[in-house]
Amino acid sequence: MVAEKNIQEFKAGDEIQGFFIVKKIERKLSSNNKNFLDLTIIDQTGEINGKLWDCQPGQEATSPAGSLIKLRGNVNEWKGKLQLKISLIRLANESDGKNIKDFVLSAPLKAEEMFDELYGFVQKIKNTDIKGIVDAIIMASKEKLMYYPAAKSLHHAIRSGLLYHILRMLRTGEKLSQVYTNVNTDLLFAGILLHDMEKLEELDSDELGIAEYSREGQLLGHISMGINRISKVGEELRADEEVILLLQHMVLSHHYEPEFGSPKKPMIPEGELLHYIDMIDARMYDMEDHLKNIKPGEFTQPIWSLENRRLYQSSL
Amino acid sequence: MVAEKNIQEFKAGDEIQGFFIVKKIERKLSSNNKNFLDLTIIDQTGEINGKLWDCQPGQEATSPAGSLIKLRGNVNEWKGKLQLKISLIRLANESDGKNIKDFVLSAPLKAEEMFDELYGFVQKIKNTDIKGIVDAIIMASKEKLMYYPAAKSLHHAIRSGLLYHILRMLRTGEKLSQVYTNVNTDLLFAGILLHDMEKLEELDSDELGIAEYSREGQLLGHISMGINRISKVGEELRADEEVILLLQHMVLSHHYEPEFGSPKKPMIPEGELLHYIDMIDARMYDMEDHLKNIKPGEFTQPIWSLENRRLYQSSL
Amino acid sequence: MVAEKNIQEFKAGDEIQGFFIVKKIERKLSSNNKNFLDLTIIDQTGEINGKLWDCQPGQEATSPAGSLIKLRGNVNEWKGKLQLKISLIRLANESDGKNIKDFVLSAPLKAEEMFDELYGFVQKIKNTDIKGIVDAIIMASKEKLMYYPAAKSLHHAIRSGLLYHILRMLRTGEKLSQVYTNVNTDLLFAGILLHDMEKLEELDSDELGIAEYSREGQLLGHISMGINRISKVGEELRADEEVILLLQHMVLSHHYEPEFGSPKKPMIPEGELLHYIDMIDARMYDMEDHLKNIKPGEFTQPIWSLENRRLYQSSL
Amino acid sequence: MVAEKNIQEFKAGDEIQGFFIVKKIERKLSSNNKNFLDLTIIDQTGEINGKLWDCQPGQEATSPAGSLIKLRGNVNEWKGKLQLKISLIRLANESDGKNIKDFVLSAPLKAEEMFDELYGFVQKIKNTDIKGIVDAIIMASKEKLMYYPAAKSLHHAIRSGLLYHILRMLRTGEKLSQVYTNVNTDLLFAGILLHDMEKLEELDSDELGIAEYSREGQLLGHISMGINRISKVGEELRADEEVILLLQHMVLSHHYEPEFGSPKKPMIPEGELLHYIDMIDARMYDMEDHLKNIKPGEFTQPIWSLENRRLYQSSL
Amino acid sequence: MVAEKNIQEFKAGDEIQGFFIVKKIERKLSSNNKNFLDLTIIDQTGEINGKLWDCQPGQEATSPAGSLIKLRGNVNEWKGKLQLKISLIRLANESDGKNIKDFVLSAPLKAEEMFDELYGFVQKIKNTDIKGIVDAIIMASKEKLMYYPAAKSLHHAIRSGLLYHILRMLRTGEKLSQVYTNVNTDLLFAGILLHDMEKLEELDSDELGIAEYSREGQLLGHISMGINRISKVGEELRADEEVILLLQHMVLSHHYEPEFGSPKKPMIPEGELLHYIDMIDARMYDMEDHLKNIKPGEFTQPIWSLENRRLYQSSL
């Protein structure tokens, strides 16, 4: 019997059908000289590889990466991994009544709610020059901020990922300022809000959160672009020179090490904190993500983004 | 008129007297072949260099480093720095009624209060094996913990410095666990409480917080010593093997980089957080300390412990 | 005619049969969508890859890695390498009268003889505390020591490899102490005997010498585990503190560089020698192993474990 | 007899007098507790250290660093170096009729002539947007450019040093474009003209070429400042976006390595050339400068700015 | 209709025939267990991959790498790349009247003309000892120099590549000596002429410019071989010792960094220039080569030899 299931629920032996997004599609030639399609499909719960044997040249173009498809197939186990043998595939059409956004992996909170909470932090800034610059930049970028991923790499490519990252950093920043009470929260919140904002221009992303570097992103990078932006907005608002300078310095130094893109290290405590808050949020996200399917007492495979560490799922 | 002042209050032209601790003392030979004493003295507010011209051979031994002295002298300015020309110096005696501890730079909170707050975190640990190990180690080391500095380097050599460092880390750990709610606070608090505990054995410190490396400290270092200790206490308490292993892993990995002493990087999120909390607290302490006498709009000198960065005192 | 030959004797065109150990086995899908088995088999003389075309799903499970099989097939040359086209394969059974141990690559000396010679070095130790600790650890680990490989990597995965490595190091240590006569041979022999002993727990190995990292091995590593072990055994024997400390220091420092796992470098000459003796033995083994099939005047391929050097077989 | 000589002409035994610039001055205390002045003085031909014994406290303030003084003294040899024993010293006054600029080490060409030649290269730029941006920035900075040194370090602190550096780079760039004929000389000349222009703001220099980092220089550095400047001027001139982007990219990447301040490496051939032209000019200057007083067949001392190399004066 | 085209002109759908050089050829087994040939062929305009399905074992030996073949086939597009499906292939024979040299990618200038220009620089050397050594080495190596590639890597493997590289460096050296007029052009030209001359012995290359390392090349490398050569030739000519020494020093130091093969850094300005001239020429060649097929406004793929930079084709 054909079942409608999320990818996470697939089991070997299932015959399944349903709607999925094409993440990658390629036509390949088998060694007996026949064409077949090699696809990776995703929904909100996971991803799986599938093959459609004996396809036609050009068929790969009818359901390109990023499109919503309807698909039927059989789930097999192959070297310990599930794989789909696809029997039918077609592009979703209007009469299916499906919205592609419902099939994308997104941040765990709604974009609107995240933005409201984030904007609350803008309003907590007391220095009017700082607040003015941050407000102008955030509002000008709001549309993209609502859906952009946090990074190009597939791994972080979740819808609204950047917004989620900034928001958690703001929460962490507020907590830390309760322990380190000398910290200037105006600078700290502003630094967090602005630090990655030019990723919205460094990457060209579609609504699904799949991103590529832009020309400006390649030649300058989001840090230099951020310096330019703060300079420009700050001058338009005739903001205090020290304010402009410190916000630029925080963005410039937040990657900390030259080889990661920061020509200067933080020279103010708020810049130092910004860096560590950024690291903590990225690492907690990565670790949680890699450990989510690991059983207690077991290790993950070596993880590239964590210097090839293997993580351990404690049984405590 | 002879004034009794804290070192911080000295001004060029003052004639002062009072009680101070000798931090460093050396007899030197002037180039006209005469002996003089070269001293550094401290009180709770700062430190200053002084000279006693025409001393006797052996006089340096009558008020050795670490002793409380009574001293009279004149304050001069020398290359933009104040310096004492000492006229009289003698060891403090019983009839002076002074307690040397009142002259040492100490953590800003009372040791007893800090320990009580710290011990509250021990009691928050729910896993009885973790709690048992932590409790045993903390209580066995309590006496030293009350006064030990956090590091050998003069800079951190404040009385009860280690206690203060651990306490602020616990506060930070608790705050972060409110944002990253998946974190196992038992492991995190235990990791924070234990991570530097063997510094109490790696360093031989006196009550004034001036420390030297012990033989075991040189040959093994506090991390390996910590591994041994957890292993031993854990076995005595017949604690769960996984608990012993994870506590050891957190201590082992908390310096993060091999070249800083950690042969393994954290493989559990709690270990990752432990590292960043340690870094944040050390850096916030260092930065605050170096910036405290800097005027808005000015930079510090290059700071060795911060990779020769100069820090900036913002005017905001 | 079907010949019974060692793998080393195979020639293109042979039809062979015999008993072999499965080192790796995988079912793969050909591009015309058929199943085939891809095997690597070994005996004491070498290893070879083979294919069984048109197998059944699940057939790979009937002769898993580590099992002894009987096999028939034809030897072909494929890109300058020999390969087997397998016609028959089955698990060895009792009536075959074969012992799997006779088919594993082993150290060139018998385990019992190696152990006896090694134990002779234990008896040469004059300091009773050192001797006691070493004796206790060696005897407790004797069973595993008899067959464990020296490393996880396939390359060193010969039966009794660790025993062979330690023995040659002891011989070298004795020779060097005849030139550098100030060296304390008690410490040196003990350091050699103990330095890798916890590899027996860091790795889970079967009798065939195929190893995987254990949980404790991943989270702590054999060096930290060795520190723990010496500490525990030393305390049980109420050994002199200096003895415990120096043995721990030698184990801790024997990898020399932090990035290879040693947080401290050797601070005693015996530790320095231990490191170089370890290096020499590993390198001589590696070089001999890679050069053994190379003709005079030719170079090996780049060798990963030797920083991608190519070795040269001299014609002298 | 008192002679008036250039520093380069001093010989041991001379009694000299003349006008010099104070480069460094400090009051020091001798070990017999007397004040003396320790000065370094310069003229266009070199520098020499001198002592004025038995000075008054405060006397160091009467002829501060950067002032022109009249001085009399005796030249002695001290450890193979000449040194002055100063007998008289006073500030130059109006009636002396001396101009301090005549006593400063300057680039070997006149600033006006160098600027004219440099400006000729601006006029060679054919692309009007590139030319417009370069022209605007050069003309706005012309005043400072006429006298600024090329670097803070004393070594390069020659008057008009930056102008000289840029000019020789332009000459080299033109020569290279005759060999590598595909190079876009508009971009190359513009890159050379702009690459260090914000050093004029990164450093606060006086007319004598003695420089200190500015606040903005410390917090952002001349590369980020240059990015801002090009962005601003380019937008004011409504220049082509590609032009602005490429000029920014060349400035951003001209230090080549992240640890020297360039977050991006050159992605266009003109940027690659800019880097190497910069290196060649700096190195040729440094080498010529260090070799100028070395005899054929001899080596210099190790030179810090050349990774402690010693240079060799060939006898060919 | 079958067309005769250069590889660069191939389009999907073409049926083509013509003469090409085999760069790589391998027989492979398809997963349905059939043999096919996998070839890469080149002509002066480019390279393309092709397959000949259902070949015979041994057929790969009939047209080995380096041979000139006649071939017929169909051009397909495969994953955005063109590929040949080969129908006929045979070795070119005498009656075809083709010269293999006409099908190899060569430097853009004729070898004879390049050599004449190069030799003109030898004649510009005024110092007779320098000239003698250079002349002897160049003339002894002339035959190989006429056709050798500049490097082993496929990328530079153009016929007469080394000659072209040296020539452009000489032109650049002459230009630079017009700006840096203190430079000794005898040394500079000699250094350029000799710096890579032992690559002719380090690599064994055939007339097509396809190279492999020689035994001596592997064990010593072209730099040490060059030192030997200059020493030998110099002594035969009884040249001045200083001349021999400086020429050796320039060759020894021209890679600049120890990890690139230079145990010493340049200690004379001419050696410093030699290094930068070498870098500039290599980089300009590489960049031009990678950019030649890139459209304005687009980026190349990451380029390994340029530290994985992507290059940008400016639209200016």
Place this chain on the structure above:
Amino acid sequence: MVAEKNIQEFKAGDEIQGFFIVKKIERKLSSNNKNFLDLTIIDQTGEINGKLWDCQPGQEATSPAGSLIKLRGNVNEWKGKLQLKISLIRLANESDGKNIKDFVLSAPLKAEEMFDELYGFVQKIKNTDIKGIVDAIIMASKEKLMYYPAAKSLHHAIRSGLLYHILRMLRTGEKLSQVYTNVNTDLLFAGILLHDMEKLEELDSDELGIAEYSREGQLLGHISMGINRISKVGEELRADEEVILLLQHMVLSHHYEPEFGSPKKPMIPEGELLHYIDMIDARMYDMEDHLKNIKPGEFTQPIWSLENRRLYQSSL
């Protein structure tokens, strides 16, 4: 009473006289403007600093570094170190009947005996080409080899140090070849004998073992010089090319890492052993030397040549 003692026997309070070698001598100016001599003197047992107050300008030239002097003075303790207050000093003269060589720190064995043992190893070489090259080089350098130090640094500057170093390495090499029996002892002994032979030309040393780099040593270094030498001698003897090549390769690679001067790593086992034997001997010498005056249970100061390790004197 004036005692004649070795430096090692000096005690505070002694009045001593005797003959010593001047290692360093400088005239300095005290801050009360008087000249004094600052000397370091050595004998076979150690070294000590001394001062002669109120000397004459030029007096430092009457007993230059390297001369034998007669001296009288008083031993004082100064900051925990002994120091001499010199009352009389004069150059030793013929009538004193002293030989300067008796006052230099030398290797613990006689040069002649060491050379004989060393030459025995030459005679053990069976391959006549290898033996011929080694013999020729050793005999040509014998005179210098008898007294040269092993390194420029003061520390190793003992008379006949290089000879001693080579000899111990030969002993070690012979021992190791008894464990690693596949090693070609002809190559190994030859490699040891030749590896540092050009240090005799890289350094200009006097008979006392005090060395400076020669011109050739600076520009080429002893490794490249060794390559040249073997090449030259080998060709003169018409030795087998493989022999010449392998001896050169061993010398070239014996420093192992590019940053220590070896552009190639060893590609033959004998080269690998040569490197480790060199390391072991250097380290054992260094460690023994630094530990010789340290009491059991104590640490040395950080030692620069051992990466700032402190060594521990075990009490076992």
